[in-house]
Amino acid sequence: MKVHLRVFVEVENLGKAMNALVDAGITGFYVLEYKGMSPQDWKGFSIKEDPKSAVGLIRDYANDAMLICSVVDEDKTDKIVEEIMESLEGEKYTILEVPIKRIIVNYKQKESERAETWLLEKEVPCFYCGENAVQRIRIDMNKAKIWCTNCGAARYYLVKGVEKEEK
Amino acid sequence: MVVKKWKLEKGASCYNCGDATIHDVEVDQYNIKIRCRDCGFARFYAFHMVNLPDKK
Numbered sequence: 001m002k003v004h005l006r007v008f009v010e011v012e013n014l015g016k017a018m019n020a021l022v023d024a025g026i027t028g029f030y031v032l033e034y035k036g037m038s039p040q041d042w043k044g045f046s047i048k049e050d051p052k053s054a055v056g057l058i059r060d061y062a063n064d065a066m067l068i069c070s071v072v073d074e075d076k077t078d079k080i081v082e083e084i085m086e087s088l089e090g091e092k093y094t095i096l097e098v099p100i101k102r103i104i105v106n107y108k109q110k111e112s113e114r115a116e117t118w119l120l121e122k123e124v125p126c127f128y129c130g131e132n133a134v135q136r137i138r139i140d141m142n143k144a145k146i147w148c149t150n151c152g153a154a155r156y157y158l159v160k161g162v163e164k165e166e167k
Numbered sequence: 168m169v170v171k172k173w174k175l176e177k178g179a180s181c182y183n184c185g186d187a188t189i190h191d192v193e194v195d196q197y198n199i200k201i202r203c204r205d206c207g208f209a210r211f212y213a214f215h216m217v218n219l220p221d222k223k
Contacts, residue, residue, distance in 0.1 A: 120192060122173050128219055137175070137194065141182075144199050144212045152220045157199050157212035164183065165207030 001074045001099060007084060008036070008094040011064045016087050021070065024083040029070040035062035038092075071100065128153035177201075183208030 005026075009017045014031075021029065035058055048054070072080060081095055120137040126148040133150035147154035175192040184206035193200045199212040 118177050118179060120175050120177060122175060139201065146194065154218040156215040158215045160211040160213040163209045
């Protein structure tokens with residue numbers, strides 16, 4: 001089974017936590033920046049219900065924090081968590097392990113896959129700077145660009161049409 | 168701006184026939200033509216604009 005690992009850390013510990021996660025062997029992650037209040041800060045508060053007070057409270061009292069999320073194999077989770085605990089010793093953090101029931105990943109349609117960008121190169125004297133330099137050609141479905149890697153002069157082309165040959 | 172015609176090749180899946188084929192890419196000053204060697208389907212691009220840096 002896979003586990004959704006969520007690590008809540010303070011902004012200044014983001015680098016440490018990320019390094020620990022990478023060392024522990026996570027392959028992919030995403031990061032969210034948020035403002036949060038821990039229960040000890042929150043205790044005893046009651047907010048006036050007008051939006052201005054509520055937003056003001058978050059601005060004044062909530063801390064900048066980061067949430068790092070990753071999907072990991074269940075059997076690797078303990079090792080990863082240990083790694084984080086070790087590198088964030090003495091710091092404030094929260095780790096959540098959420099079991100994942102199912103993962104559905106959808107990729108783009110084949111149609112758009114075929115319309116990938118092409119990159120070509122040709123080494124000739126540049127029309128602008130005259131240097132014999134690599135001219136890069138990028139061809140998209142609807143446009144193309146040719147630029148000199150030496151001086152940066154760029155030409156742009158737009159698609160004009162297509163032609164089908166009868167067999 | 169005088170540019171000699173370039174003739175290049177690119178192996179890619181053809182947009183029309185879907186096969187992995189070689190495409191002839193012909194680039195000149197005003198046009199780019201890309202033609203699938205297998206099915207003959209061709210795309211044309213026309214010159215639009217040029218962006219020149221300051222000459223050093």
